Amino acid sequence: MDRFIDVAPGVRLWAEDHGAPDAPPLLLIMGAQASGIGWPDELVGLLAAHHRVIRYDHRDTGRSTWAFDRQPYPITTLADDALAVLDAFGAERAHIVGMSLGGMLAQLLIADHPERLLTATLIGTGALSTAPWTHPDGTRIPPGELPGIDPRLLELWSRPVTDQGPEAEVERRTDHWRLLNGDRLPFDPEYFRALERRVIEHTGDHATNTAHAQADPSGMLRTEHLARTTVPALVVSAPAEPVYPPPHAHHLAQAIHGAHLVEIPGMGHALPPEVHAPLATAILAHTAGR
Template sequence: MERFVDVAPGARLWVEDRGAPDAPALLLVMGAQASGLGWPDELVESLAERHHVIRYDHRDTGRSTWSFDEQPYPLTALAWDSVRVLDALGVERAHLVGMSLGGMLVQLAVADRPERVLSATLIGTGALSSVPYERPAGTRIPAEELPGASPALLEMWSRPVEDRGPEAELERRVEHWRALGGDAIPFDASYAREQERRTIAHTGHHHAGTAHARADTSGMDRTEALARTEVPTLVVSAPAEPVYPPPHAHHIAQAVRGARLVEITGMGHALPREVHAPLAAAILEHTGRADRTERTDQAR
């Protein structure tokens, strides 16, 4: 079912939910400048076999309000948007799954609104923590010295995005996904192209958004709250990740109290068909474990 949700004055979000409404809710939170359609239908359907799955378009993406130039907001506001989506659907608590910037927004929810979070799954993201990373040998690396995005991506991001028409924009996005996917899984350009055609049709235009790259990033550190959280957290390790390369996932697992780590073979900073089954299995194992714990606690 599709609907629109008002999350702030002048800000309305497109929201879609699938699966049984009485099943445990699972909210999918996408990355910067990415529509909710960035979560592939095949993956959503797999998760909806056991969950009431909710995905949505951030502000300035997809069919949601594009108003950053008139009403700028900090990135932290996007985390509050996710909670307001739950409010609008009458969901008291949900499993949260976040990718890239979405993983940071989920960390903000874990830190600031833990009573709304049944479990958290973090994919392709960095820790909102200043805790140093401890290598297996015992030496430490300051959080700010962990490796950044690949040179190829940095070069791509440095180029100005010019409007050369819908087909040129489509091909630019396909090449971006080629770089994001890493070098372990063969890139399927036709699949990426079809996904982006659907996103452009869903949005109603081909213009590239830049709001999230321009939004205020201050006030996002949650070192202390993440170190003491009781929210069950799964961190997905992607060995071919080019945006938050190893050991970022291991750093998150150290920074978030009680976090578990699972590796998805060949995965980069994308969701090609090859990772749908193992990723869905990992998420469902994690949410199932959290749901069993929740039921046990309620029975006491």
């Protein structure tokens, strides 16, 4: 069932839940500029066999309010929005799964609101920590010296986006997914075209939005809080990750106290059908009994 949630004056978020209402809640937090519909139905269904799965549209995505130009906000506000979604569904404590920017928001929740979390799973994201990564040979590498974003993505992101109609926009987004998917798993353009057509239908518009790229990212480091947290954390390692390439996941797992790491073979910065079952298995193993 879907609903709208008022999180600030003039700002409403769209959200929906799947699964038994009395099952342990699990909140899915998507990445920058990404609607909650970006969480594939197949993956949601696998998780909903054991959880009340909640997904939602960030402000300035999907059916939620698009108002950044009138009401700018810092990135940290998006973490507050996640808590507001939990409140609206009556979830005093919940499992959370965050991808990309959603993984950073999950880290903010781990650090600032641990009492609200049962577990956290982090996918395709970087650590909100200045702690160095310790290589297996003992070398300590500062976060700023870890590998950067795939240059092909940086080149794509540098291109101006012009409105040439919904089908041209679907193709542009599909090309983006082709790079995000990485080079190890087969890329099925029809799968991602269908996903983006559904996102556009859900949103009611094919327009792009750069609000999250414009939002103030300051005040997000949580080095000490992450280093002493007691929230059970799972870090997903994606060997073909082009945005936070290896060893970012290993660095993240070291930065969060007690975190453990699981690798999803072939995974990049996307959620194609090949990763749904192994990813759900890893998440459910992490949430089981907690």
